[in-house]
Amino acid sequence: MKKLLAELIGTFWLVFGGCGSAIFAAAYPELGIGFAGVALAFGLTVLTAAYAVGRISGGHFNPAVTVGLWAGGRFNTADIVPYIIAQTLGACLAGLMLFVIVQGQADFAGVGGFASNGFGDLSPGKYSMMSALLTEVILTAIFLFIIMGSTHHRAPVGFAPIAIGLGLTLIHLISIPITNTSVNPARSTGVALFAETAAMSQLWLFWVAPIVGGVIGALLYRLVDDAPKENLEGFDQ
Numbered sequence: 001m002k003k004l005l006a007e008l009i010g011t012f013w014l015v016f017g018g019c020g021s022a023i024f025a026a027a028y029p030e031l032g033i034g035f036a037g038v039a040l041a042f043g044l045t046v047l048t049a050a051y052a053v054g055r056i057s058g059g060h061f062n063p064a065v066t067v068g069l070w071a072g073g074r075f076n077t078a079d080i081v082p083y084i085i086a087q088t089l090g091a092c093l094a095g096l097m098l099f100v101i102v103q104g105q106a107d108f109a110g111v112g113g114f115a116s117n118g119f120g121d122l123s124p125g126k127y128s129m130m131s132a133l134l135t136e137v138i139l140t141a142i143f144l145f146i147i148m149g150s151t152h153h154r155a156p157v158g159f160a161p162i163a164i165g166l167g168l169t170l171i172h173l174i175s176i177p178i179t180n181t182s183v184n185p186a187r188s189t190g191v192a193l194f195a196e197t198a199a200m201s202q203l204w205l206f207w208v209a210p211i212v213g214g215v216i217g218a219l220l221y222r223l224v225d226d227a228p229k230e231n232l233e234g235f236d237q
Contacts, residue, residue, distance in 0.1 A: 007053075007087050011061040011088075014045040020041075021038050021042075022038045023102060039169050039171075046161070059161070061087060063207075071219055095194050096194070114199075117179050117199065125177040145220060
């Protein structure tokens with residue numbers, strides 16, 4: 001239960017901090033942080049949460065990471081579903097809190113897209129479904145590759161959250177214009193529930209693509225890894 005609570009809190013922080021920066025600060029009059037600021041916010045949430053609770057739960061905060069680490073031989077099958085449930089609950093709770101807070105604005109006129117992910121008309125740059133699918137698969141695969149490598153027992157100790165956080169920042173810098181960046185099904189779900197667009201009808205892509213990408217990235221890392229399987233250690237070790 002402590003691991004699940006840690007995953008819930010960590011995913012809450014990722015969605016509240018990352019999506020919150022997009023909702024409240026990205027285009028704030030004259031002081032907006034823009035795409036770069038939102039990208040950095042997502043990276044910082046993962047970095048800080050991983051240092052805070054990574055030793056407890058492994059610091060996944062993402063169903064695609066959980067499934068990817070399982071495919072990479074770093075996670076137990078029995079824990080997959082409980083982790084995904086905890087992560088999704090944390091994301092939805094964060095989405096609810098953001099929804100309540102945003103309505104406190106003096107000139108509130110609706111939540112609009114609410115930092116949700118999408119393709120076609122719901123893509124910031126109006127990119128197609130195929131573009132969104134490829135982007136999410138490729139970037140989640142690279143994300144898992146980074147996670148697998150930085151948490152390897154031969155990697156420098158204590159630096160994994162930095163590499164993972166910066167990796168997520170770069171991923172957002174690339175793909176915010178394409179899908180508003182998911183690479184995390186829980187993150188997508190937590191805000192899609194409250195968006196005033198058709199985000200829920202496109203949510204399937206932001207579950208399928210990141211999970212497929214996570215498995216691909218983990219398996220690719222296993223192909224290039226030169227250490228015996230029994231010597232590998234996950235971030236939660």
